[in-house]
Amino acid sequence: MPDSEFDDHGLLVREGLPDDVRFLLERYPRGEWEAHANLQGMASFWLQRHNMFRELSGLLTNAIAEYKEGRTTPREFAQFFAPRLNFFLSNLDGHHRIEDDVYFPAFARAESRLKRGFDILDADHHLIHEALEQNADTANMFLQALDADKDRQRFAADAYGAANARLIQMLARHLDDEEDLIIPLILDRGDSMFGG
Numbered sequence: 001m002p003d004s005e006f007d008d009h010g011l012l013v014r015e016g017l018p019d020d021v022r023f024l025l026e027r028y029p030r031g032e033w034e035a036h037a038n039l040q041g042m043a044s045f046w047l048q049r050h051n052m053f054r055e056l057s058g059l060l061t062n063a064i065a066e067y068k069e070g071r072t073t074p075r076e077f078a079q080f081f082a083p084r085l086n087f088f089l090s091n092l093d094g095h096h097r098i099e100d101d102v103y104f105p106a107f108a109r110a111e112s113r114l115k116r117g118f119d120i121l122d123a124d125h126h127l128i129h130e131a132l133e134q135n136a137d138t139a140n141m142f143l144q145a146l147d148a149d150k151d152r153q154r155f156a157a158d159a160y161g162a163a164n165a166r167l168i169q170m171l172a173r174h175l176d177d178e179e180d181l182i183i184p185l186i187l188d189r190g191d192s193m194f195g196g
Helices: 004-009 023-027 042-068 074-110 112-145 150-189
Strands: none
Touching (some): 023 150, 042 074, 074 112, 074 150, 112 150
């Protein structure tokens, strides 16, 4: 669980990062990122990875809706869903590990006034990791239930749908907040400041 210091900025209830860590975002608002020379390299890669997670979130959410509405058979659903879910979960976990171990400490050293923001993002990762585990567990139960009766399938589909919706909600807030902290820092300092 996150420390009480972060309770007011809980991942499922906050509407953005605290004002005291948004000073670079005010200097480099989202609408101006694309035109900035420092968007290439690390910043561009970061946004591409995040957009991949958003796209996969959408694919998984759509796949479960298609199945629940009877547009795909259990077999078709499993063949489409399982490899994409595995890819999504493993890549998201790996992405968070390298951020926690390498990038967040380097970024916090580069701009100490942002440390609190990186602490919040790190706390997010712990919550998201728990949600990833729950997502994987409910997905496995759902895939196992595909051979069961319709009631068990529907119950398992609903349980997975709820776990997936919670994870996607958490992830959407986290990705936006992470970009609001990191991209302006990279635009301000350039890749070379971080070994890029």
